[in-house]
Amino acid sequence: MxxxxxxxxxxxxxxxxxxxxxxxxxxxxxxxxxxxxxxxxxxxxxxxxxxxxxxxxxxxxxxxxxxxxxxxxxxxxxxxxxxxxxxxxxxxxxxxxxxxxxxxxxxxxxxxxxxxxxxxxxxxxxxxxxxxxxxxxxxxxxxxxxLNVSAKTDLGAALIGTGQARPGEDGRTLRRIGDSVTAMLVNGLVVRVSVPATLQLIHVAAGRMEAFWQFSDVRSGLVAGALLVAEAGGVVTDLDGEPWSLAGRNFLAAAPGIHRAALKVLSPIA
Structure with a gap:
């Protein structure tokens, strides 16, 4: 088709x-x-x-x-x-x-x-x-x-979000969440840590937030927001910078102007 x-x-x-x-x-x-x-x-x-x-x-x-x-x-x-x-x-x-x-x-x-x-x-x-x-x-x-994503280009001016995908995440995932939040607190403007993922991703798609990342492959929390952000002009990848897919183990959706900078902060933690 x-x-x-x-x-x-x-x-x-x-x-x-x-x-x-x-x-x-x-x-x-x-x-x-x-x-x-x-x-x-x-x-x-x-x-x-x-x-x-x-x-x-x-x-x-x-x-x-x-x-x-x-x-x-x-x-x-x-x-x-x-x-x-x-x-x-x-x-x-x-x-x-x-x-x-x-x-x-x-x-x-x-x-x-x-x-x-x-x-x-x-x-x-x-x-x-x-x-x-x-x-x-x-x-x-x-x-x-x-909808259109944010036009910001400075990670230091960005509102960024993350959160756990499910109860009972393993210890390694929880440590990565903590480390990544700390890294983004240093490099971004404000970090939101909340659930659910979709309710943050709609803000990225609407240009209210600049990025959302997650160490997760829970598809129901990501597919809706992934499509919304991509169709609003955003970039959706894994934390290696490759196009995100349902087989991915982590996730980043961001405005184009700050995606590279966010990836630079997060990829060493992934």
């Missing part, structure tokens, strides 16, 4: 996907409370699973129906390349831990991945009603308005 044909097909698909994700967001919004839910770890985990189950009950079938023959990536915390074909990579509650703790940084995301390349994504923030969309070759948008 040519890129032009692909873009046309995905543009036709976008309204149906956006409608499904928005409807799913309404379900997650209905479950949101102004108080934290769960005291013991087991209670918090139960609330997280209940959120996932409630959203997937209204999101999975519409997405599979929208793209006949597509497949579903079951484990939202899994990483690595997928088999060839079209896959839905979905996070029914991106930032689920924030949701159950009555914090505002959460969303519903759905990304169509074709032969291990994200080609369409929708990120919906139910609390604000904002919807971020992108198609490969078609640009990135917020509520229909075109």
């Amino acid at each position: 040519s890129s032009a044909m692909s873009f046309a097909a995905e543009s036709t698909l976008m309204p149906e996907v956006a409608a499904a994700v928005t409807a799913a967001g309404a379900t997650l919004l209905d479950r949101y409370t102004q108080h934290a839910r769960g005291v013991e770890l087991s209670e918090v985990v139960e609330e997280i699973h209940a959120n996932d189950d409630a959203v997937l009950a209204v999101l999975r079938e519409p997405l599979l129906r929208a793209r006949p023959g597509s497949m579903w990536a079951e484990d939202e915390l899994a990483g690595g390349a997928l088999p060839q074909g079209e896959w839905w990579v979905v996070d029914p509650a991106e930032g689920n831990i924030n949701h159950v703790h009555a914090m505002p940084d959460w969303a519903v995301t759905a990304t169509l991945v074709r032969d291990n390349r994200p080609v369409l994504t929708v990120v919906h923030l139910p609390l604000t009603g904002d919807t971020y969309t992108a198609t490969a070759g078609g640009g990135a948008r917020l509520n229909g308005r075109r």
Whole structure:
């Protein structure tokens, strides 16, 4: 399929996907409370699973129906390349831990991945009603308005972010996170350390932040933001400077003017 044909097909698909994700967001919004839910770890985990189950009950079938023959990536915390074909990579509650703790940084995301390349994504923030969309070759948008990454060229003036990808990261990954934050605190302006990844990557795509990096291959937290940043004019690589792929073990998305400088700081730590 040519890129032009692909873009046309995905543009036709976008309204149906956006409608499904928005409807799913309404379900997650209905479950949101102004108080934290769960005291013991087991209670918090139960609330997280209940959120996932409630959203997937209204999101999975519409997405599979929208793209006949597509497949579903079951484990939202899994990483690595997928088999060839079209896959839905979905996070029914991106930032689920924030949701159950009555914090505002959460969303519903759905990304169509074709032969291990994200080609369409929708990120919906139910609390604000904002919807971020992108198609490969078609640009990135917020509520229909075109997005562009930051024009900054000085890492010392940059707002940069990172965060852990999942609970229970191994010790080596945690040490690299700490070392990289220290390095960026020295070289950047301000470093944000928070979850989830997508809620930082939308800021990179919108030009509000200059970069986001992560030592992770959790695909559901990266594919949506990777496509948004790339289509907004950003650079998305691994920490060796090679084009990022689902098989990558680490990740950097940045505005073009600061990507090289960020890579110089982070690559020795990777």
